[in-house]
Amino acid sequence: MQQEFKTSIDRALHDANLTGALEKFSEAYKVNRAKAYEGIDFEALRGHIAERKGYAAAHLKELSARFQKNAEAKGAKVFCTSDPAEVREYILRVAQENGVRSIVKSKSMATEEIHLNSFLEKEGIEVNETDLGEWIIQLAGQTPSHMVMPAIHMTKEEVADLFSKEVEERLTSDIPRLVKVARQEMRPKFLRADMGISGGNMAVAETGSIVLVTNEGNARLVTSLPRIHIAVIGIEKLVEKFSDIAPILKALPRSATAQLLTSYVSIISGQTPNSDGSLKNLHIILMDNKRSEMAADPMFKEAMQCIRCASCLNVCPIFRLVGGHVFGKVYTGGIGTILTAWYDELKSSEEIQGLCIQCGACKDVCPGKIDIPGLIMEIRRRLVKEQGLPLLHKSIYSLVNNRRVFHGMLRAASLASRPFAKGTRFIRHLPMFLADLTDGRSLPAIAAKPFRDVFKTIRQPKGLPEKAVFYAGCLIDFAYPEMGEALIRILNKAGIEVVFPEDQTCCGAPARYSGAYEVAANNAVDNIRALLAERADYVVSACPTCTVALDHEFITTFESLGETKWLPQARELAARTIDFSTLVKRLVDEGRLTLKEGQQLGTITYHDSCHLKRTMHAEQAPRQLLEKSGYQLTEMFECDVCCGMGGSYSLKLPEISAPMLKRKLTNIKNTGAPVVAMDCPGCVMQIRGGMDQDGAPVRVRHTVEILAEQLED
Amino acid sequence: MYEQFKVKAEGVSAEVHRFTTSADALAFLVDFLQEEEVTDQDGRYCVVADSPFLGSIDRKQLAEIPGVFFDVTRELAAGAKVGISQVDWALADTGTLVQDATAADKRLVSTLPLIHIAMIATSGLRPDMPAWLADADPDKAGYLAMITGPSRTADIERVLTIGVHGPARLVICFIDELGGPN
Numbered sequence: 066m067q068q069e070f071k072t073s074i075d076r077a078l079h080d081a082n083l084t085g086a087l088e089k090f091s092e093a094y095k096v097n098r099a100k101a102y103e104g105i106d107f108e109a110l111r112g113h114i115a116e117r118k119g120y121a122a123a124h125l126k127e128l129s130a131r132f133q134k135n136a137e138a139k140g141a142k143v144f145c146t147s148d149p150a151e152v153r154e155y156i157l158r159v160a161q162e163n164g165v166r167s168i169v170k171s172k173s174m175a176t177e178e179i180h181l182n183s184f185l186e187k188e189g190i191e192v193n194e195t196d197l198g199e200w201i202i203q204l205a206g207q208t209p210s211h212m213v214m215p216a217i218h219m220t221k222e223e224v225a226d227l228f229s230k231e232v233e234e235r236l237t238s239d240i241p242r243l244v245k246v247a248r249q250e251m252r253p254k255f256l257r258a259d260m261g262i263s264g265g266n267m268a269v270a271e272t273g274s275i276v277l278v279t280n281e282g283n284a285r286l287v288t289s290l291p292r293i294h295i296a297v298i299g300i301e302k303l304v305e306k307f308s309d310i311a312p313i314l315k316a317l318p319r320s321a322t323a324q325l326l327t328s329y330v331s332i333i334s335g336q337t338p339n340s341d342g343s344l345k346n347l348h349i350i351l352m353d354n355k356r357s358e359m360a361a362d363p364m365f366k367e368a369m370q371c372i373r374c375a376s377c378l379n380v381c382p383i384f385r386l387v388g389g390h391v392f393g394k395v396y397t398g399g400i401g402t403i404l405t406a407w408y409d410e411l412k413s414s415e416e417i418q419g420l421c422i423q424c425g426a427c428k429d430v431c432p433g434k435i436d437i438p439g440l441i442m443e444i445r446r447r448l449v450k451e452q453g454l455p456l457l458h459k460s461i462y463s464l465v466n467n468r469r470v471f472h473g474m475l476r477a478a479s480l481a482s483r484p485f486a487k488g489t490r491f492i493r494h495l496p497m498f499l500a501d502l503t504d505g506r507s508l509p510a511i512a513a514k515p516f517r518d519v520f521k522t523i524r525q526p527k528g529l530p531e532k533a534v535f536y537a538g539c540l541i542d543f544a545y546p547e548m549g550e551a552l553i554r555i556l557n558k559a560g561i562e563v564v565f566p567e568d569q570t571c572c573g574a575p576a577r578y579s580g581a582y583e584v585a586a587n588n589a590v591d592n593i594r595a596l597l598a599e600r601a602d603y604v605v606s607a608c609p610t611c612t613v614a615l616d617h618e619f620i621t622t623f624e625s626l627g628e629t630k631w632l633p634q635a636r637e638l639a640a641r642t643i644d645f646s647t648l649v650k651r652l653v654d655e656g657r658l659t660l661k662e663g664q665q666l667g668t669i670t671y672h673d674s675c676h677l678k679r680t681m682h683a684e685q686a687p688r689q690l691l692e693k694s695g696y697q698l699t700e701m702f703e704c705d706v707c708c709g710m711g712g713s714y715s716l717k718l719p720e721i722s723a724p725m726l727k728r729k730l731t732n733i734k735n736t737g738a739p740v741v742a743m744d745c746p747g748c749v750m751q752i753r754g755g756m757d758q759d760g761a762p763v764r765v766r767h768t769v770e771i772l773a774e775q776l777e778d
Numbered sequence: 779m780y781e782q783f784k785v786k787a788e789g790v791s792a793e794v795h796r797f798t799t800s801a802d803a804l805a806f807l808v809d810f811l812q813e814e815e816v817t818d819q820d821g822r823y824c825v826v827a828d829s830p831f832l833g834s835i836d837r838k839q840l841a842e843i844p845g846v847f848f849d850v851t852r853e854l855a856a857g858a859k860v861g862i863s864q865v866d867w868a869l870a871d872t873g874t875l876v877q878d879a880t881a882a883d884k885r886l887v888s889t890l891p892l893i894h895i896a897m898i899a900t901s902g903l904r905p906d907m908p909a910w911l912a913d914a915d916p917d918k919a920g921y922l923a924m925i926t927g928p929s930r931t932a933d934i935e936r937v938l939t940i941g942v943h944g945p946a947r948l949v950i951c952f953i954d955e956l957g958g959p960n
Contacts, residue, residue, distance in 0.1 A: 090936050116892040139920065197942055198933035214933065221935050229784060244931060244939045256856060272916040282889055282929040282944025288921075289885045290852060307916060311908045322932070325786065326872040329944070330924035331879075334916035340882040 070391070070416040071720075077387040078720060081599035083210065083218040087385040090217065091524035092703075094379045097323030098430070105315070107432075108646075113312045115370050115434035119374050121270075121303045122360040122369035126305045127314055128270040136273030136349055139335020142241035145300075147353035156181065156262070157188055160346060163293055165190060165260045171277070171284040172196040173264030174212065174373065175297045177350055177395045193254045195283040197247050202230060206655060210389035212375040213321050214399060218388055249282075261287035265298035266315060266373070268351065269308045274334040275349060278317060280327045288331060291344040292339050300356050301369045313372055316432035320374035333421040349358060349565075359407045364443050368403045370433035374476055375400075377427035377437050382707050382725055383420050392417050397436040399427045406444050411451065418444045420721070422714045423578060424680035424707035445580030454581055458465065468591065469572040473544045479511035491757050506715075509544040518544035520565045523553055529562040533648075534596050534602040534641075538611035539571050540746035548746060551773035552607055552645060558776050559649075559658040561602070570583040572614035573622070575713050582622055589619040593634045604638060607645040608743045609676035609683075615642040617680065644677060646744055646768055650686035653693065659777040664695030666775075671698060672729065672752065673705035674745035687744050687768045694775040696740075701732040710751035726755045731765060740764045742771055779870040779903045780952065786873030787950060790927030791940060794938075796900070796952040800834040803897065803953050810949070811843055811860065814893065818845035820857050824891075827883040829864030834956060837937040850883035857928050861887030861945070862895045865925070867913070868952075872926060873907040875950065876914075879923040888925065894945040896925070899956035 133143040198215035209215030221238040267276040277284040318324040378398030389397035396404040406414035491507035573588030619635040652658040678684040709725025753765035797803040823845035865877040929944030
């Protein structure tokens with residue numbers, strides 16, 4: 066990553082105002098959002114929105130034309146263009162033809178996208194943002210740090226300083242007083258403005274209506290007081306029918322600010338009277354700026370379903386640490402990364418796409434049903450395709466692609482890491498440039514004997530009725546072989562023989578998450594060959610990231626690359642794949658496996674691994690098993706927020722991974738439980754390592770280790 | 779539906795009242811304006827947009843109060859303390875008022891003054907937005923305005939603050955026997 070980008074991340078991480086405000090907001094948001102959606106079938110609602118917005122994205126030309134015809138029939142002038150420069154010039158022309166000297170604006174991301182304000186100001190026209198947050202930003206000469214809450218990074222003291230200068234009076238940081246000052250300051254600007262510029266949350270083709278959603282009431286004034294109104298609207302805001310307003314208005318305020326509805330919604334259909342009786346001079350600019358290219362892309366067309374609620378920012382564990390400024394563009398957060406890659410250019414997303422840890426939290430809440438992490442992965446893939454991998458990664462992945470060499474290196478690393486482990490099972494400090502890796506977290510020492518060697522020494526009972534292929538994954542194989550041993554003990558008890566195909570190798574996740582899909586595809590082929598060689602009832606894994614690879618990603622990797630040769634086998638493998646806890650739950654339910662009864666093992670808390678919860682949706686099975694075995698489950702705060710591991714993420718962005726880990730450790734400790742369970746060896750590596758350096762007496766364990774101790778003899 | 783509306787609207791800081799007749803509502807208005815010390819001074823007066831409600835009452839009772847104006851201009855509205863207009867629908871599930879605000883004076887009195895009093899026929903209640911959208915006709919109403927509580931912002935430190943650009947108080951008066959288009 067470029068130093069400049071790293072510096073901006075560092076600056077954000079050390080901005081206590083920003084991180085404090087975002088943290089507080091993100092915590093409140095989750096609770097309030099859930100409350101706002103009470104009694105609403107969110108899946109049905111977002112399915113409806115995705116269908117309506119998807120339809121519009123597939124019919125942009127037709128809907129633009131219908132919108133234009135219907136709005137013009139009601140007296141509006143509609144201008145459609147793909148070129149941002151034409152938008153600016155059109156507005157300037159209207160302004161000059163009408164002798165406009167002063168403009169008031171209500172919030173519009175589209176005009177920010179095309180840097181309209183500075184353009185008009187250069188032409189000698191006064192431009193005033195009227196949304197309070199936008200005005201604060203304008204006075205401060207800054208850019209918004211959040212799509213819905215532009216000034217969330219600023220304190221009331223900073224705002225008081227800004228306003229004091231503006232009104233030439235020393236103001237205190239009393240917020241209601243500051244808001245009153247803003248009201249008084251903005252009023253004359255509204256009253257003297259001869260043009261109002263707004264954005265638009267929707268443009269309805271059927272009726273030629275535009276819909277504006279605000280809380281402050283500024284859009285009502287912007288569209289009512291000046292004699293000219295220009296609405297600048299991205300064509301992704303087009304919807305077909307008037308009735309399409311309802312589902313979007315149901316989701317937008319709930320997802321954006323956890324409100325049932327914003328204070329004001331205006332539906333403007335054509336010219337309306339001014340207060341002097343004349344008719345409004347109404348212009349609507351439908352701006353394309355690469356949106357139709359996006360809509361034509363078989364994968365990225367999904368991003369057209371965005372309703373700009375910014376909930377993907379609000380639930381993102383990274384965004385709350387770094388805020389919006391590190392994104393460097395108008396659109397921020399998960400969806401912002403995608404929009405920047407298109408509205409700007411793919412290369413502009415090169416750095417910011419790396420911020421995504423792929424935890425999937427945003428995908429769960431997106432009211433447009435957009436697979437945001439999936440699209441960010443696709444950006445990675447295309448970037449690598451376009452620009453190639455950084456040399457270092459390239460050499461690493463070429464190793465991973467050769468199982469013998471790769472595994473040989475891991476064995477060698479076991480010996481090499483011993484001096485750092487100093488007889489413990491942790492590496493607490495690494496020298497020099499590697500020191501970041503052990504900053505706040507100890508790394509597991511690489512096992513003296515990998516699971517593949519241990520496996521050969523395990524004697525399993527003869528004549529077991531079923532057979533499972535065990536896919537260990539690199540971490541269990543080389544760092545935590547005891548987890549594999551525990552899994553075999555459990556499955557044997559249930560009458561399942563475990564086989565371990567030697568030729569299995571890395572699941573390809575590290576390569577895939579870096580955009581190296583060819584490498585990941587090679588890993589997939591090697592593993593498919595190895596895992597399907599033996600006919601078994603199950604392919605079981607105790608690593609959710611690996612499970613997701615086997616169950617979903619081998620297929621999607623081939624599909625992304627347009628490779629069909631191995632698809633049938635990939636599907637066959639997926640059909641047999643099951644995660645450890647789900648399999649064990651099933652065995653217990655079927656009475657094939659019995660956990661010790663009536664035990665009182667004390668309290669335990671459970672950390673949800675991203676892939677197990679949000680891709681496999683298997684978060685209940687481990688909890689039920691732990692409770693059944695005699696633990697009392699105490700849920701931690703934010704149990705399903707990413708621990709910051711994210712595979713190689715913790716190596717690439719340790720400065721972000723470390724505070725995520727710290728939060729997780731605090732949440733675990735706050736439960737008072739002496740044990741925390743999880744289903745992912747990667748999370749174990751991160752959290753166990755963190756707990757080791759923290760020194761708290763909390764045992765960090767994989768569910769498989771715990772259950773293996775609780776089997777009825 | 780009224781009870782649901784009241785709970786939801788009060789949840790977003792609106793004040794909700796219900797009257798049987800226009801005369802009852804008028805009596806409330808007269809008291810209210812007196813309590814708010816409405817008078818013929820800048821920043822203290824009241825502007826009233828034309829409405830069927832005005833046709834249903836003895837208008838003199840309002841007009842006699844010093845500082846109540848019926849000819850609304852933007853300059854007048856900008857200096858008013860109280861604005862009175864009639865709205866057309868109420869959506870129970872979100873506590874939202876909906877107004878055909880095509881006439882500019884309705885927007886001026888509901889946006890610029892510090893207090894907005896919204897008169898509404900109880901028959902304008904609808905369960906939710908889809909039910910209202912089915913009735914709404916954007917071909918006839920160029921400016922449909924939804925109002926849910928007073929103007930609000932949370933742009934400074936996420937602290938909810940009322941009355942930034944629009945009214946700081948929204949007073950809703952349901953009238954059972956108002957009749958009208960609904």
